[in-house]
Amino acid sequence: MKKILITGGAGYIGSHTAIAMVNSGFEPVILDDFSNSEKSMLVGLRDILGRDIQCYEGNCNDKTYLEQVFAENDFLGVIHFAAFKAVGESTQKPLKYYANNIGSLLVLLETMEKFEVKNLVFSSSCTVYGQPDVLPVLESTPRKDAESPYGNTKKIGEDILRDYIKSKPGARAIALRYFNPIGAHPSAAIGELPLGVPANLVPFITQTAVGIREKLTLYGNDYDTVDGTCVRDYIHVMDLADAHVKALEYLAQQELDFFDLFNVGTGNGNTVLEVIHAFEKVSGMPLNYQVGPRRPGDVEKTWANTDKINSKLGWKAQYSLEDSLRDSWKWQQKLEESRVLK
Ligand SMILES: NC(=O)c1ccc[n+]([C@@H]2O[C@H](COP(=O)([O-])OP(=O)(O)OC[C@H]3O[C@@H](n4cnc5c(N)ncnc54)[C@H](O)[C@@H]3O)[C@@H](O)[C@H]2O)c1
Numbered sequence: 346m347k348k349i350l351i352t353g354g355a356g357y358i359g360s361h362t363a364i365a366m367v368n369s370g371f372e373p374v375i376l377d378d379f380s381n382s383e384k385s386m387l388v389g390l391r392d393i394l395g396r397d398i399q400c401y402e403g404n405c406n407d408k409t410y411l412e413q414v415f416a417e418n419d420f421l422g423v424i425h426f427a428a429f430k431a432v433g434e435s436t437q438k439p440l441k442y443y444a445n446n447i448g449s450l451l452v453l454l455e456t457m458e459k460f461e462v463k464n465l466v467f468s469s470s471c472t473v474y475g476q477p478d479v480l481p482v483l484e485s486t487p488r489k490d491a492e493s494p495y496g497n498t499k500k501i502g503e504d505i506l507r508d509y510i511k512s513k514p515g516a517r518a519i520a521l522r523y524f525n526p527i528g529a530h531p532s533a534a535i536g537e538l539p540l541g542v543p544a545n546l547v548p549f550i551t552q553t554a555v556g557i558r559e560k561l562t563l564y565g566n567d568y569d570t571v572d573g574t575c576v577r578d579y580i581h582v583m584d585l586a587d588a589h590v591k592a593l594e595y596l597a598q599q600e601l602d603f604f605d606l607f608n609v610g611t612g613n614g615n616t617v618l619e620v621i622h623a624f625e626k627v628s629g630m631p632l633n634y635q636v637g638p639r640r641p642g643d644v645e646k647t648w649a650n651t652d653k654i655n656s657k658l659g660w661k662a663q664y665s666l667e668d669s670l671r672d673s674w675k676w677q678q679k680l681e682e683s684r685v686l687k
Pocket of ligand 1: 352353354355356357358359376377378379380381382403404405406425426427428429430445449468469470471523524525526
């Protein structure tokens, strides 16, 4: 059985990846401390798959516990999602972010080495590029200084992997640089659960549409883009999930001591206003929004060059922006229904 450990597997991207893994003949095993997720995600997974996924509740930084999990399972590889991801909070509590995001990676690598588990896929981010000088941005584009401690943990994580693999541990790793994941499983059984006020555009849009937020504020409309609002590469979370399957399959075919990086995006950029109008079209709901000042730290425009992942991993995004927004909207409506029924 091709068992894969998914750290942070109860979270947004991890839970969708668990589905993609099962659909491709892998057996995911989740390890999550539920610091930023809910057990209801496991119920959603069961509803989709018709069976339970094995789940360990624990912290990836806990070496003793992690070794116990590895001793009980024969893992073919690991997908390491477990991390804190709130950019704003990371500027207030940098040590919390370095301890969790870097600490968990170090403990994981030591444990993988001890148990001779050879394949690792690491969650990185397009945040490592900052505002790229050339668009669409290539993997070979030099990274910029990180804008936040969170962004720095992704840069450092990539560097740790590169140095580690250079030391010839007999392992292989891929870092996937995600662009902007949105959407939910088309069944609406699982999706994103932002805690508090969402920092990302799409959850803010859907929460405004159901009335949880009074109105959406656009952070600036005087950028150098087609309509003045920021541009991002929005990728459906199921497409992103599938990229992890392709990365694992590709890793298994490589020589040992292998490391590479791939952008995971659609290759298209959309402005904030384009996303709002696409949402209004798929939902049939007019959105209450206003234009506010620019938000410090926001990148003006970024989208991915996806040639490398298309050709090497044989992966290409399948879902459109409208598909993604439709699935985000279905998920928000489902959350609202269960909230009203409580
Ligand atoms: N969502 C995005 O926009 C985005 C973009 C780029 C990169 N990423 C990265 O992708 C990964 C997954 O992101 P997500 O959106 O699914 O986040 P998420 O918060 O929904 O999922 C992360 C999961 O990890 C768990 N976790 C955190 N620290 C842990 C620890 N030490 N031990 C065990 N479990 C722990 C949380 O409880 C949560 O379930 C993260 O590494 C994140 O930095 C996310």
